Amino acid sequence: MYIAAVLRRVIENHKASLKRRFEYISEGIIKPGAETLLNKIYTELYITEGESEGVNKEHEVWQVELVSRAQTTEDTPINCNDIFKPLPGQEKNIRTVMTKGVAGIGKTVSVQKFILDWIDGVANQNVDFIFPLPFRELNLVRSDHYSLHKLLLDFHPELKELKDGEEYKDCQVVFIFDGLDESRLPLNFQQNMISDLKQTSSVDVLMTSLIQGTLLHSAHIWITSRPAATSQIPVQCIDQVTEVRGFNDPQKEQYFRKRISDESQASRIISHIKTSRSLHIMCHIPVFCWIAATVLLLYKTKDIPKTLTEMFIHFLLIQTRRKDQKYQSGTGTDEEKLLKSQKDILLKLGELAFNNLENGNLMFYKEDLKECGIDVSEASVYSGMCTEIFKEESVFHQRKVYCFVHLSIQEFLGAVFVFHSYVTENLKTLKSLLSEEHEPMLGLQSNDHLHVLLKSAVDEALKSRNGHLDLFLRFLMGISLESNQRLLKGLLIHKHSTSKSVKETCQYIKKLNREDLSPERCINLFHCLFEMNDHSMHTEIKKYLESPKNIKQKLSPAHCSALAHILLMSEEVLDEFDLKKYNTSDEGRRRLLPAVRCYRKARLAECKLTDKSFGILATVLQSPNSLTELDLCNSDLGDSGFQLLSNGLSSPHCKLQTLRLAECTLTYKSCGIVATVLQSPNSLTELDLSNNVLGDSGIQLLSNGMFSPHCKLQTLRLSEYTLTDKSCGIVATVLQSPNTLIELDLSNNDLGDSGIQLLSNGLSSPHCKLQTLRLSDCLISEKGCFCLASALSSNPSHLKELDLSYNHPGESGLELLSDRLEDPVCKLEKLNLDHGGEGRVLFGPHKYACELTLNPNTADTRLSLSEGNRKVTRVRKEQLYPDHPERFDGWDQVLCREGLSRRCYWEAEWSGGAATVGVAYKSLQRKGESNDSALGYNDKSWSLFCSSGNYSAWHIFKHTFIPVPSSRSRRVGVYLDWPAGTLCFYSVSSDTLTHLHTFHSTFTEPLYPGFWVYSDSSVSLCQIT
Structure with missing residues (x-):
């Protein structure tokens, strides 16, 4: 107790x-x-x-x-x-x-x-x-x-x-x-x-x-x-x-409002910070928020610091002014005089800062101070004069320790000290940054020699494995600007112009062979360019990403965060952001997304974005941004993701003109959301909703928005496989009312002649201003062509291009439409009737069935071909095939003879343990067991791995797991639309196709079907009737 x-x-x-x-x-x-x-x-x-x-x-x-x-x-x-x-x-x-x-x-x-x-x-x-x-x-x-x-x-x-x-x-x-x-x-x-x-x-x-x-x-x-x-x-x-991770954007604002009691002052500072993208980014670190608040409370004008160096110089000036008021009863507001009066103190602190950067010391003890000529008995005076720069603490048993209040202040003062040492030709200090060959050049102070110092500092910083000199280097580059030296007049006396040296240093940084540098060092060099007012970072980042080494080198999420921050610091509007060019993880791509606000175009297709990513995009659209074009094709957007995105689309800040949402797993529900956006003030002129499961009910909902006077759509793409003739009637109603459409794509839908007859009612209307109409692969026969020809006669003044490829117009239909091309009254200029024929009125991809045969000259010696080269079996005994340059000799693979560069469909059935079904360019490597010769493991092939317990899609050695089909069918259907850049895999069971996976790419060569056959397994090409 x-x-x-x-x-x-x-x-x-x-x-x-x-x-x-x-x-x-x-x-x-x-x-x-x-x-x-x-x-x-x-x-x-x-x-x-x-x-x-x-x-x-x-x-x-x-x-x-x-x-x-x-x-x-x-x-x-x-x-x-x-x-x-x-x-x-x-x-x-x-x-x-x-x-x-x-x-x-x-x-x-x-x-x-x-x-x-x-x-x-x-x-x-x-x-x-x-x-x-x-x-x-x-x-x-x-x-x-x-x-x-x-x-x-x-x-x-x-x-x-x-x-x-x-x-x-x-x-x-x-x-x-x-x-x-x-x-x-x-x-x-x-x-x-x-x-x-x-x-x-x-x-x-x-x-x-x-x-x-x-x-x-x-x-x-x-x-x-x-x-x-x-x-x-x-x-x-x-x-x-x-x-x-510090403050996110709302937390930054909350901090300023809590720290600054005057609400109007807080609002003014928040507003100023938001006008400077670079300053806003820096304030994610709380101590930067504190420094920014300290500076901006005293700066009323709009000419606020925009670089790290400028901010820290102003912070230093404020502290010297406070010291003057406290210890010398005020000598006026002449900042040059103030700096001169405290020059000795600041340079000793700068020496302490620089000398300890190499060892990474943040805390100092009396022996550290003595080395820099600071009397320990006077240390409290130093900290008293610079309470927000250098501080003294009583800790264990009342012993004293000293530190700069933040690492960045230590590195800033270290850079000031080094630049002062250059100005005063203090070789002892500069020796640690200069190689022996450059030391004699500093005997005479000149502009060229400043370039030598800056170049040597760059080289020294690049040697660091952990980047301990990175921030110091940024400050040194910033101080080299004449505008910043003028602010530090009284502390730095430099009679020579530095603009030539700054320019030469920028060029030196740009010419460095970045393939030998880590991503971290390259990123810091981009920051250095910004500090020297060189705003070509975007161009330099693009060069860096496109270099051969860095295409293969994976960027970590931290790299992506830093790159996004650099891009956001650019005050200029950039042209195009392509997320696929960044070799990183899904998390890395998500961290790059905030950077899209400073681009006109954002290409985010096939990037495995999540609902959280779409929420970030919505936030971008809800704040001032430059986006006019957004491509989200082939992403898992879904109705829930699009609901999040719509919050941004409805914002008055949203200036999007083009929105591409093809193959985004959308349903009819998203059409209702689109309609709501179109019924409000908006800038959308182009909308792509192709390859989603919208159905006729979705088109009905979409039309509600297209009737709105706020709707400015000029291009609408609805190419998919879920629309019927009912949708044609709905679209016709829109065309019969005042509208702005000039291009309409309804390709790859089972519209049939009945649908075209309904659509023609709209085409005949004087309100219809369509110039381009795409109806490829829509089950249209002669009857449908008659309707179209009649509509062109009734309203001949607008339609210039008509795509009827992959249909069956018949001779009479072809003749009627060709006559419209010759009609001087009709504006039709381009008519596409390619790949027509009676088989084109079949439903589904079977209409594109093609005949394939295996090529014996490509078969690995452990594969046996049979049944007229339509079946391949993995055997234990090597086959006596003649040597051939196209033969695989590492992996058990074989390609077909036929190279495909159009729409094609084929089926294959596998048996045994496992097999891979795929396609490849003829240029695929054939020799050895490297990834360069394996189907799906490189950029020249695409494949589907099949086994009884595992299905997965492969390209460039990246794979996507796919649930095993419930039917347990071992028959695989493959549909290739080469011109459109799509490759689809299906599970085939009783003529029913179940979608497994779709690849999207820009194909540059004909594709050859191929197979990778595993032990005790075989693959057969199927006859399609």
Whole structure:
């Protein structure tokens, strides 16, 4: 009873102590009375599950969002209070959590919020103790004779009533090790661990034992770190990885409104930030929001900083002005004089910053300060003068540590120091950046020699594996601009023009052989161009993506995030965004989507987008953007995705003129949504809804929108297989009313002559202004052609092009329509009657049946051909085939003789264990067992793998799993529409076709049907009647 009472008292005292320590937030300003209650200003951060395998050691300048788990295609937001709770679908027990995030992203604030909510009874009430042990303070513990309880007593004296720490075994305890990146402890997980709470050891052994779980295994461990430092903890010691991504767009605005009490001021700043795309992007990091708020509160004009360097220069000027007011009673507002008065302080801080960049040090101790000529006894004056640049903290046993309030400020001042060293010819500083051959050139200060320095800095930064000089390089490039040097006049005195050097450096960066560089280094070079006001990043990114190496090199989701941010920073309107050109994962493609807002055209076809992706697109359309053309063909949009997208289509910001939604799994429901969009003010002039299951009911709903005076549609494509003659009657009604249609595509529908007769009623109307009509493969015979010819006579002044290919016009129909071409009154200029014939009035793809035979010269020697070269069997005994350059000699494959470049249909039946049915270009490699010669494993072939338990479609070694057909049929139908670029596979059972998969491509050569036959299996070409 007594022990329980003591424990309760200790817990209450412990909470009170933590409350005093964590309830305030300073945001870099360390002045009495300047603190703000955390709960008053706290803005929710976006935290997600992060990668769990491998370590990303890259610098955080580009690492805004890290790689997600390979199997995670959608972000799972995590509340900071729930980090020890399993995510949906997880059943594991989570003991140790690693939270990663770039400097300033909000890791420590998340820890602070976690602790406060526990103290205030908001969350985690099953926890008895939370012990925050920041690594910056653990660094100061020197003794090797610490038990766990003794160490905790030094940090938390209120625990003194507990005897030896044995009570912790019966309590729910959370240890928080904040700032792994600041650790100077030798964390060795290979050495002997301890397990006894009373045993003494060094602090690093206590830490590793706790993390590994040999000591107090029941405790929960939370470690926070910048990404590059996470490799210090073995992967097997971490149960869950989370990632702090900072603020999303709504959270940015919420932050400014909470931080700035004057609502009109907050609105003005938010408005200014939104006008600068680059500044808006940078504010995803909370510390940048703080810096931006500090600067923009004092800048009333619209001429606000738009680059990183400009923002930091203005921030520095504000701090020097504040220092002047505080310590010198004000010497005026002359910024040159202010910088001169503080030049010594700022350059010493710059030297400290630069000297420690190489080692990645963020925390400094008295010995670090002494090396830069900073008297430790005067350090508090330095931090007092620059409270929002450099700060002094009293930590463990009141020992002092010093740091820049953010890594970016350290790198900025480091760049200022280096540029000043160049101006003053300080070779000692510059030697670390210059190769020996370039050192003598700095004896005389000149514009050309500045180029040498910048070029050498680029080369030095590119050598880094983890990019520790990336942000420093960006600042150095930015400071080289004369406009920025003028802002720093008083600190930098440079008499020579730098414009030539800047231009030469930009050209040097553009000419670098990027094939030898990692994506991270290339991305930072794009940032450097932006800092030097060179806005050709889009062109450079395009060159980078199209280089031979990078076509094959896969971009991580983090790369894609950084690229999207760079593209968004461009203030110019770009032409075309093609998502397929980015070799990345589904998650990577999703992270690129926000960049489409600065393009006129967005090609997003066949990119495996999800509802979340369509929500992002809707958000883009709901905000100011440049999009006039959007292609989403062959995506899993569906009615639910289109419902999300429609929120953007209905926005007054939406200026889309062309919307392509072919083969997007839409139904009649989406037609109703389209109609609603058309009935409101909109800019749509071209709409493609081909190859969806709309049906006649969908066309009826769509027509409601086309009757609206707001409808501006000029081109409508409805090529599919679900429309009947009823749809023709509905379309005719639209054509008989005032409308704007000039092109209509109803190809590949079973309209028949009855449908054409109804459609002709609309074509005859004086309201009909159609210039192009496509009716390819619509089961039209002579009777239908008569109706069309009659309509052309009644309304001869508009239709210029008529496509009736793959129909059966007959001689009389052909003659009648040909007469219209010769009629001087009729405007018809182009008439397509190709590939006609009696068989074209059959239903389904059977009308395109073709005869195929296997080519013996291509068959692997383990394949035997029979039945007039229409059957292939995998045999154990090698066949005595003659050598031939077209013969496969690695994979058990064979191609057909016939090369196809039109619409064709064939069927094949497999037996045995498994087989692959596919098509390939004749240029497919034949020799060896590489991917280049395997059907479906390269860019010259497409295939369907079939087995009793697994079906999958393959192209360029990427596969899509397909449910095994319920009929269990082993007969496969293949329909090729070569001109349209589609290849469809079907399961055939009792003449019923069940769709399995469709490939979409731009075919450049005739395609040869082929087969890959596995052990004890065979494939036969079927006769189609």
